[in-house]
Amino acid sequence: MASCVCVVRSEQWPLMTFDTTMSDKVKKINEHIRSQTKVSVQDQILLLDSKILKPHRALSSYGIDKENTIHLTLKVVKPSDEELPLSLVESGDEGQRHLLRVRRSSSVAQVKEMIENVTAVPPKKQIVNCNGKRLEDGKIMADYNIKSGSLLFLTAHCIGG
Incomplete structure (x- = not known):
């Protein structure tokens, strides 16, 4: 498929541009934006005109396959920063x-x-998983859609051993 330039504008960040193809999924654009802004994918809404783009769909599925430049708008959903009670299960x-x-x-x-305070296991020796994913240093809990x-x-x- 032909390549094109994707231009993403937002109120919070400078204009972002990068190369893409029409066969790319919207999620690939979300991941690129995340690498530039640190906004988690689930907190992003990408708009083409007034149409919300779905992460699992290819760009070509939005009828824009003849464009050389795609202009998108990024809206950031501000998740509430509520306190979440979680259960920690030790192995x-x-x-x-x-x-x-x-x-x-x-x-x-x-x-x-926090885990070290209740288990005495130092952070460097901890392997913590939630929803089937290993939690990585450098990320926040919102990145894992933890409820x-x-x-x-x-x-x-x-x-x-």
Whole structure:
């Protein structure tokens, strides 16, 4: 497919431009925007005129396959920064549970410090998963679409088994 230039404008950031193809999914544009702005994909709304673009669809599915330049508008959904009660489940025979209260804006590093306070497992030895995804340092809880009542699973990294 032919390549084109994607131009994304927003009130919060300078104009963003990058090359794309019509067969690319909208999610690829979302990921590019995330790398430039640190706004998580689920907090982005991309508009073509007044039409909201869906992440799973290809650009060509919006009838814009004859364009050389695509002009999109980025709207950022400001998620509430509510406190989320989460259950931390420790690995092992007991599967001990702890209640953690985190915010959507809490960094994974901050959550790992909370976990250390209740389990004594240092952050560097923690492997924390939620919704089937390993939580990575440098991200925030909102990046994982974590909701109130979600379960965090803790396993401790150990060398030699």
